[in-house]
Amino acid sequence: MFQKSLNKYKNQAITNAEVIEELIKMANEIRDARAFENDLGLSDDEITFYDALTDDEVVKEVMSDEILKKIAQELSDTIRRQVNVDYNVRANLQAGMRNHIKRLLKKYDYPPKQARRALEIVMRQTELMSENISYEKALEERSNTYESKVAEDTVDYL
Numbered sequence: 036m037f038q039k040s041l042n043k044y045k046n047q048a049i050t051n052a053e054v055i056e057e058l059i060k061m062a063n064e065i066r067d068a069r070a071f072e073n074d075l076g077l078s079d080d081e082i083t084f085y086d087a088l089t090d091d092e093v094v095k096e097v098m099s100d101e102i103l104k105k106i107a108q109e110l111s112d113t114i115r116r117q118v119n120v121d122y123n124v125r126a127n128l129q130a131g132m133r134n135h136i137k138r139l140l141k142k143y144d145y146p147p148k149q150a151r152r153a154l155e156i157v158m159r160q161t162e163l164m165s166e167n168i169s170y171e172k173a174l175e176e177r178s179n180t181y182e183s184k185v186a187e188d189t190v191d192y193l
Contacts, residue, residue, distance in 0.1 A: 041046055052185065055113050075100070076104075077103060077104060077107060077108070077154055078111065079104060080114075080115075080164060081104070081107045081108050081110075081111045081113040083160050083164075084106070084107040084111055084157060085103055085104065085107040086152060087156040087157050088103050088106055088145070088153055088157070089103060089108060089152070090152065090153065090156055091146075091152060092151045093146060093149055094145070094146060094149050094153070097145075097146055098105060098144075098145070098146075101166070102143050105143065106140070106145070109139055110136065110139065110157060112150070113132075113135060113139075113169065114132070114164055114165070114168075117131075118132075118161070118164065118165040118168050119133075129158070129177075132161055133154065133158060136154055136157050136158070136161075137150070137154060140153065140154070147151045
């Protein structure tokens, strides 16, 4: 949306005032979306999965927010438990995660016609989340390694 407005401005199709109006409109939409996310009471990871699950308007119409929140929470918990450093290079881990997601969607009666798209979006989010988890784990291990390699105890010197 912003890029479209910027291109119009560059091509002198809209004025400065119209660009500012578009920016204000975008800011309001972002604020409203953030308020809705806060009302859901989900973590950032859970919100990401909630958004993936509600990508299709049909899903929003046939499923309650409570059920969608439960699915998002279970997805986030499962991924945090099962994803490890080499998730993105091991096809068997990805296949297992794909099967788990399918079972979870079926468990909560997620609409079958929308399930394929949701599965693909969730799998992509899982890949991105696994990269973040791997990075966090590497930082944690690095921090623990440095803490355990202290050369000497604290000693008062003369």
